[in-house]
Amino acid sequence: MTSVTPITTTPAVAPSKTERPSAKDTVRGGLVLTVVTGVVAVFWISPLALLVVTAIRPLSDFIGNGPLSWPSAFTWENFSDAWDIGNFATTYGNSALLLILKVPLGVLISAMLGFALAKLRMKFRRTVMFSVFLGLTIPIYIAIVPVFIMMRTAGATDSVIGLIGPYLAFGIPFEVLVLQSFFRQLPNEIIEAARVDGAGDWRIFWTIVLPLSAPALVTVLILDAVATWNEFLFALILLNSDANKTLPVGLLNFQGQFSNNTTGLAAGILIAVVPILLAYTLLQRWIVAGLTAGATKG
Amino acid sequence: MTSLSPRRRGGRWRPWLFALPALTVYVVFLVYPAVSSLWFSFTDWDGLSPAYNVVGLDNYARMLDDPVVLTAGKNNLIWSLVTIVFPVTIGLALALLLNGKVRAKPVLRLIFYAPGVLPLVSIASIWGWLYNPQYGAINSFLSLIGLGDLAQPWLGQDSTALWAVMVPAVWLRTGFPMLLYVAALQSIPAELYEAARVDGASRWRQFWHVTMPSLRSAHYIVLALSLIDSFKVFDMIYAMTYGGPGTATQVMGTWMYANVFQYYQAGYGTAIAVVITLIAIAVGIPYVRSQTRERAA
Amino acid sequence: MTGRSYTRRGFLALSSVAVTGLGISACTGASISGGGATAPASNTLRLFTYEDDTTIGSLKAQVKKFDEQNGTTTTVDSLPGSGAAQYPDKLRTELLGGSGPDIWRIWGGQIGAPFAKAKQAADLAPYYQKYGWDSSINTAAVQGMTFDGVKAGVPFTARALGAWYNKELLAKAGVTDVPTTYAELEEMNDKLVAAGITPCGLGGKYGWHIMRLFEYLLEHTAGPELHDRLLLGQDSWDRPEVIEAFTLFKKWQDKKWLPEGALGLDPADVGNWYVQGKVAYDIEGQWTETAAILAAEKDPKDFGVFQLPTDQSPARHSGFVEGYMINARSGNKDKAAALLDFLLTPESQKAMQIGSSTVKGAEPDAETTPLAAEWAEKYGDSPFYTIQDQAFPKKEADQYFSIQSDLLQGSMTPAAAAEKMQEIVAAWAGN
Structure with missing residues (x-):
């Protein structure tokens, strides 16, 4: 129970391919596996393909023939229509603003708390940890009415900025959980060494803990970004005017009292998920490679 | 344990400087609202009028006579079990596949992860079309492979509706465990496997004695995530079946929403929310304790 | 523990909720914070509706026309969907705590009833009189917007x-x-x-x-x-x-x-x-x-x-009706009613292509919607x-x-x- 975690469980291990020799077997086995996985993947993605097909067929064709028919024509118009109907010029901006302000802030304060819990000798540490992790189990809907009343009284409803507080709060338990468990695996020697060099907690946090924890931070960042981008309930209840709506609420514009503009919706959804998929594609290298990146250089 | 030796300068209050921002937000926007909900659950507030009466435990007593609460509770239980077990196992299986000699890994990873980023409205519509008894792809596929007898009105009958909603839930929640497991698998040092092979361990034994233990921290994160999502299930059901047919797929979350926002019974609805939260906390406690315990690495 | 980094305004908010939540002891008559006072009069109006993308444009055009004639500024916000969707829930939450839109669109019957019952919708009887809605609007439809004898809404469409x-x-x-x-x-x-x-x-x-x-x-x-x-x-x-x-x-x-x-x-x-x-x-x-x-x-x-x-x-x-209600706490009830009267003219109804208008003289157009016109002709007066x-x-x-x-x-x-x-x-x- 003391000081150092064995080096094997730290994230400090070099990437390694657990390959076995026998080159021929490997190639054939790889091919078979690829085909099998490929088939699974095709099935997996097929509902999504339906979404894409719906997005590029005319609405009249969709209403006239049904969702699972083969389109009689293709069109890109849904995308430009969707841009207007979904009020994306506004909602995109709002969601992006929220993302830029909320996600880094949430990760930062969670990392600070996680650092205090993992590496500092804090009074009531376990009590704090316990109460924060318990937050994992609290459903959003139990808090929604009180949060609404609170925000209303504070004059913070109908504002994108006003969403930041509740969003932060509901993100904290998970982020702290992941980050503190990652921080705990950082070797104490590195931190002790820095301290001997005269570094304070704040500097240690910024120059050692955070850089060494890039993979955990990126993981938390992505998850939090997806959750923030898609959050619906708080946004629905707290935002009123069209000018302040976020993407998921804007997507409601495609439904009507008596009919839905489903092709527009499909196009709208594709427009809405592009940034997230893009971010994921760019960052996935980090998640995967990052976990194996070196803390050893410290 | 892992904490550093006693502080040289500054007092014990200093760590609180790091803790305070997050804790403040957490208390103000989560703890406090949750606790004040507790208050509403002792009232007959309709959620609309300015006035209400305190009715003590009446709302809780009422739940005992509400058949929907029973259905919802049962559904929550089934839901949690299934949507924890399946995404995690399938995610792990996929990760093992993708950690092998498969080509085009980034594309495959993207494919398996993609459903997880879709907004729920789209998932509800797409799967609704697929499940359509007459024109849907699922029944058509069943007849195609000669299993036409198995074709069902999946979302249209009490016996299958909940299970039918769980399929897309598993579908969209498998991606993240997979991603984490892929990452974790890559960080297992090859030497461990080599050592095991030298000892003559079979692949099966290697999996249980090398792979699984090394994935421990990944397991923790995955389980945490599943736990959060499973108990609080709300929007998936709301979007796909609206609790129906009848009340067959109601869960505590949707039933609470109906009472607070649609039936003008905010007091009663809040009591339901309180109960589900208490259960979630009770179930979550062992997990949370395991996380706060000092890890004997 | 809560105060420190939080703004003063937010802190006040908190304490007032705390009063609601905890301060009120024992029995009856507790109340939700957030003032029941009537908002001050101004030249701005807010209209909340569930118009979808096909109709919102023509509504906004009519509202704009009214604004130009009357020097008002009206914001139109919409949350589209059916009666089973989020709109009624959202409207209810907006009204909770005292503000909310000046005018909102709503279905008749028991969907509109709670807003009348909670006295959040103003009694429109004076405006019915002032603008002669009783004679210009289908009587059966008005019934669908009357709750416990109070005309809490004015219908513009009867489906x-x-x-x-x-x-x-x-x-x-x-x-x-x-x-x-x-x-x-x-x-x-x-x-x-x-x-x-x-x-x-x-x-x-x-x-x-x-x-x-x-x-x-x-x-x-x-x-x-x-x-x-x-x-x-x-x-x-x-x-x-x-x-x-x-x-x-x-x-x-x-x-x-x-x-x-x-x-x-x-x-x-x-x-x-x-x-x-x-x-x-x-x-x-x-x-x-x-x-x-x-x-x-x-x-x-x-x-x-x-x-x-x-x-x-x-x-x-x-059949069912849909209409508008005016917020009982609005400081602009007269202007809101004037806007409604403007929207309820046959010209506006026609311009908005309301397919089943309650307003006399705004029947469906046989050119564009022959079947709806046929229905109106055959069964329009049937109960x-x-x-x-x-x-x-x-x-x-x-x-x-x-x-x-x-x-x-x-x-x-x-x-x-x-x-x-x-x-x-x-x-x-x-x-």
Whole structure:
């Protein structure tokens, strides 16, 4: 129970391919596996393909023939229509603003708390940890009415900025959980060494803990970004005017009292998920490679 | 344990400087609202009028006579079990596949992860079309492979509706465990496997004695995530079946929403929310304790 | 612990909620914070509606015209969707705590009722008088916006439900004339099934779509007077007429006059099936001509509409109204009413292409929507019964849908269903 975690469980291990020799077997086995996985993947993605097909067929064709028919024509118009109907010029901006302000802030304060819990000798540490992790189990809907009343009284409803507080709060338990468990695996020697060099907690946090924890931070960042981008309930209840709506609420514009503009919706959804998929594609290298990146250089 | 030796300068209050921002937000926007909900659950507030009466435990007593609460509770239980077990196992299986000699890994990873980023409205519509008894792809596929007898009105009958909603839930929640497991698998040092092979361990034994233990921290994160999502299930059901047919797929979350926002019974609805939260906390406690315990690495 | 980094305003908010939540001791009369005071008068108005992308533009254009003439600034916000969607929930939350829009659009019946009951909607009687709405607007429709004798809203559209059918499919099954009696309707269904065509496209998700069949069957078995009394809870549901209606309802499913697995189908999909040729007809309102037929770029000539035959006198159909309410706490009630009066002129109604306007002189255009025009001409003056999902509050409506679902799945007999309905309605009407 003391000081150092064995080096094997730290994230400090070099990437390694657990390959076995026998080159021929490997190639054939790889091919078979690829085909099998490929088939699974095709099935997996097929509902999504339906979404894409719906997005590029005319609405009249969709209403006239049904969702699972083969389109009689293709069109890109849904995308430009969707841009207007979904009020994306506004909602995109709002969601992006929220993302830029909320996600880094949430990760930062969670990392600070996680650092205090993992590496500092804090009074009531376990009590704090316990109460924060318990937050994992609290459903959003139990808090929604009180949060609404609170925000209303504070004059913070109908504002994108006003969403930041509740969003932060509901993100904290998970982020702290992941980050503190990652921080705990950082070797104490590195931190002790820095301290001997005269570094304070704040500097240690910024120059050692955070850089060494890039993979955990990126993981938390992505998850939090997806959750923030898609959050619906708080946004629905707290935002009123069209000018302040976020993407998921804007997507409601495609439904009507008596009919839905489903092709527009499909196009709208594709427009809405592009940034997230893009971010994921760019960052996935980090998640995967990052976990194996070196803390050893410290 | 892992904490550093006693502080040289500054007092014990200093760590609180790091803790305070997050804790403040957490208390103000989560703890406090949750606790004040507790208050509403002792009232007959309709959620609309300015006035209400305190009715003590009446709302809780009422739940005992509400058949929907029973259905919802049962559904929550089934839901949690299934949507924890399946995404995690399938995610792990996929990760093992993708950690092998498969080509085009980034594309495959993207494919398996993609459903997880879709907004729920789209998932509800797409799967609704697929499940359509007459024109849907699922029944058509069943007849195609000669299993036409198995074709069902999946979302249209009490016996299958909940299970039918769980399929897309598993579908969209498998991606993240997979991603984490892929990452974790890559960080297992090859030497461990080599050592095991030298000892003559079979692949099966290697999996249980090398792979699984090394994935421990990944397991923790995955389980945490599943736990959060499973108990609080709300929007998936709301979007796909609206609790129906009848009340067959109601869960505590949707039933609470109906009472607070649609039936003008905010007091009663809040009591339901309180109960589900208490259960979630009770179930979550062992997990949370395991996380706060000092890890004997 | 809460204060430190939080703003003063936020802190005040917190403490005031704390008062609400914890400070009020023991018994009665607690109240939610957030002032009941009337907002000060100004030249800005906010109108909240559920207009979708096809109609929001023309509403905004009319509002703008009003603003230009009157020097006001009106914001129009919309949260589109059906009555089962988020709009009523959202509106309710907005009004909670004291502010909310000056004007909001709402359905009549029990969807609008809570806002009148909680006195959040202003009594519009003075404005009815001032603008003569009593004479310019359809009287039956006004009833749908009157709650406990208070005119808390002003209706601008009255929707009527009939059977919209695909001519080609009827011809294929050898049906030459639309049914004029219930027996003929059943006969037509049999012919359609024999020709391999599903007769009636209704979906059970949310409950309100498939309900349109049951309420029609009840009108057929119970007749106008009894039906109305049943809806008000003035007569017991546990009676032969109701049991017969439930029995017929089950029969429609068992004889495959409804699509397979109808209970799980989404009305948004099924509502287009008669246009797609997947079912012969559907019970819809006049909106379907624009929303389904014209939206699919089909020719209205290939479709038709008839009133479902009830074998009763007078012959009625299901209907519902939609209108506007004015916020009782608005500081701008007069201007809000002026805006409503402007929107309720025949010119504005026509400009907004309100398909089933309550305003005299704004009948549907036979050029653009021939079928809706035909309906208005034939049945426009025929009386209607309140569509059942607006006759009951949401909670009772959901319980009722649940009975329908159990009945259709065979887990409840018609007699038990009638008994259960009586329990539900009695508990509600007894209050």
